Amino acid sequence: MAYDYDLFVIGAGSGGVRAARLAAMTGAKVAVAEEHRVGGTCVIRGCVPKKFMVYASEFSSHFKTAQGFGWTIDGATFDWKTFITAKDIEIARLSGIYVTNLQKAGADLVHARAVLKDAHTVEILGKDQTVSADKILIATGGRPVRPDVPGAEHAITSEEAFHLESLPKSILIVGGGYIAVEFAGIFAGLGSEVTLLYRGPNILRGFDEDVRVHLAAEMERRGIKIVLACEHTRIEKTDAGLVSHFSNGIEVTTEHVMFATGREPYVKGLGLETAGVELNDRGAVKVDAFSKTTADNIWAVGDVTDRINLTPVAIREGAAFAETVFRDNPTSFDHEHVATAVFSQPPIGTVGLTEAEARHKHGKVDIYRAIFRPMKMTFYGGEERCLMKLVVAADSQQVVGVHMVGPDSPEIIQMAAIAVKMGVTKAQWDQTCAVHPTAAEEFVTMREKYVPPELGAVA
Numbered sequence: 001m002a003y004d005y006d007l008f009v010i011g012a013g014s015g016g017v018r019a020a021r022l023a024a025m026t027g028a029k030v031a032v033a034e035e036h037r038v039g040g041t042c043v044i045r046g047c048v049p050k051k052f053m054v055y056a057s058e059f060s061s062h063f064k065t066a067q068g069f070g071w072t073i074d075g076a077t078f079d080w081k082t083f084i085t086a087k088d089i090e091i092a093r094l095s096g097i098y099v100t101n102l103q104k105a106g107a108d109l110v111h112a113r114a115v116l117k118d119a120h121t122v123e124i125l126g127k128d129q130t131v132s133a134d135k136i137l138i139a140t141g142g143r144p145v146r147p148d149v150p151g152a153e154h155a156i157t158s159e160e161a162f163h164l165e166s167l168p169k170s171i172l173i174v175g176g177g178y179i180a181v182e183f184a185g186i187f188a189g190l191g192s193e194v195t196l197l198y199r200g201p202n203i204l205r206g207f208d209e210d211v212r213v214h215l216a217a218e219m220e221r222r223g224i225k226i227v228l229a230c231e232h233t234r235i236e237k238t239d240a241g242l243v244s245h246f247s248n249g250i251e252v253t254t255e256h257v258m259f260a261t262g263r264e265p266y267v268k269g270l271g272l273e274t275a276g277v278e279l280n281d282r283g284a285v286k287v288d289a290f291s292k293t294t295a296d297n298i299w300a301v302g303d304v305t306d307r308i309n310l311t312p313v314a315i316r317e318g319a320a321f322a323e324t325v326f327r328d329n330p331t332s333f334d335h336e337h338v339a340t341a342v343f344s345q346p347p348i349g350t351v352g353l354t355e356a357e358a359r360h361k362h363g364k365v366d367i368y369r370a371i372f373r374p375m376k377m378t379f380y381g382g383e384e385r386c387l388m389k390l391v392v393a394a395d396s397q398q399v400v401g402v403h404m405v406g407p408d409s410p411e412i413i414q415m416a417a418i419a420v421k422m423g424v425t426k427a428q429w430d431q432t433c434a435v436h437p438t439a440a441e442e443f444v445t446m447r448e449k450y451v452p453p454e455l456g457a458v459a
């Protein structure tokens with residue numbers, strides 16, 4: 001049977017665009033539907049605008065540090081509107097590049113919401129049109145979860161945080177994941193009074209325990225108030241602002257409340273059931289190692305599959321799909337040892353296993369750890385400390401985890417990830433000569449095993 005397209009991609013975000021381009025470049029007839037703006041979460045309301053906000057907010061601490069080096073900075077002020085305008089211009093430019101790249105590859109772009117009618121038919125909403133396709137790729141990403149508390153409608157999520165009319169004087173951020181701590185750092189750096197509320201025992205669940213403790217202390221040092229082990233029960237809108245009620249009886253009044261309480265796969269109303277595409281128990285599209293769904297001609301990549309929800313992962317899954325299906329070269333993306341960064345202030349870089357995961361998997365582990373004042377802080381007298389940690393499997397001596405909190409950790413961890421992916425041993429790691437004077441050199445000069453004080457007697 002002849003179809004309108006060889007491939008129809010639903011969602012022009014990180015995964016969808018990469019897959020569409022690579023498939024179209026093989027000569028396949030490809031269309032991509034996008035209901036919002038081309039570029040998806042990463043470009044429009046995720047990684048990229050967030051990193052611009054981090055840059056903007058870091059200047060306040062740079063100005064403080066500069067004084068130690070003899071600079072006088074008088075009258076430095078921040079103008080939210082100037083920044084937001086500049087950010088929006090750049091985001092529009094980047095989105096335009098995505099459009100151009102799709103067009104250059106020969107893919108058709110459909111500016112509309114697309115839903116499945118059956119396994120080979122897509123309905124283009126608002127255009128009274130259906131399109132048939134031999135193969136379909138679902139790359140619809142994720143959506144922020146809004147907790148079901150009274151008054152939730154008064155709160156924003158990360159989606160709106162990029163477009164506020166003015167810099168909040170005060171903000172309560174609910175959540176303890178990477179988006180919560182990143183926005184806490186952004187708003188605090190720009191001058192807002194920030195409270196972070198998280199129901200768990202500490203921020204950044206799933207990260208190495210030392211990293212969690214270290215970052216929480218650094219955030220508090222920067223004036224962010226962190227409230228843990230406590231639920232957010234209600235928001236009340238008053239003339240004084242939004243009054244948030246906590247389960248410990250405390251009330252906090254802020255100009256804004258931001259939910260950073262997780263994201264969920266964006267599958268609602270997509271018509272998956274009409275095409276035989278099943279969800280897993282987390283509500284994500286169920287896929288195999290080659291990103292194939294339970295329907296024979298339908299694949300899914302990126303956040304909608306809830307594997308590792310990061311842009312480079314969505315891109316690699318999209319590329320692997322195109323390679324498998326349009327170049328007849330079965331390729332699956334390896335989700336092990338994916339490095340990640342948290343653009344908190346200070347930032348985090350991490351790859352491989354946490355200490356707890358390594359103990360669980362390998363039994364005995366050797367830990368190497370350094371905590372020191374970054375060189376740039378010495379004149380200013382700032383209290384900021386950098387944390388570096390290596391987790392080594394005791395039997396094989398393989399470096400199985402690398403964790404860092406401190407300036408430039410996201411840049412440093414990218415390189416460390418190569419070594420971890422290659423499975424290098426601590427001895428090989430140590431053969432690497434240091435680059436001096438840097439913070440990164442600490443990683444190759446840690447010789448003494450770290451024994452936590454409480455384990456000193458038994459280790």
Ligand SMILES: Cc1cc2nc3c(=O)[nH]c(=O)nc-3n(C[C@H](O)[C@H](O)[C@H](O)COP(=O)(O)OP(=O)(O)OC[C@H]3O[C@@H](n4cnc5c(N)ncnc54)[C@H](O)[C@@H]3O)c2cc1C
Nearest residue numbers: 011013014015035040041042046114141302303309310311
């Ligand atoms: C605040 C924030 C910060 C982040 N920071 C980072 C970071 O620093 N580093 C990192 O690696 N990752 C980061 N991420 C995660 C990253 O953005 C996602 O992992 C990535 O964008 C996933 O790509 P995707 O292709 O799966 O989906 P998306 O990029 O979300 O793209 C899906 C697209 O599909 C469209 N769509 C959905 N349904 C339909 C439909 N039915 N019809 C037509 N179009 C549809 C959507 O409008 C969207 O454009 C961040 C996310 C957020 C929210």
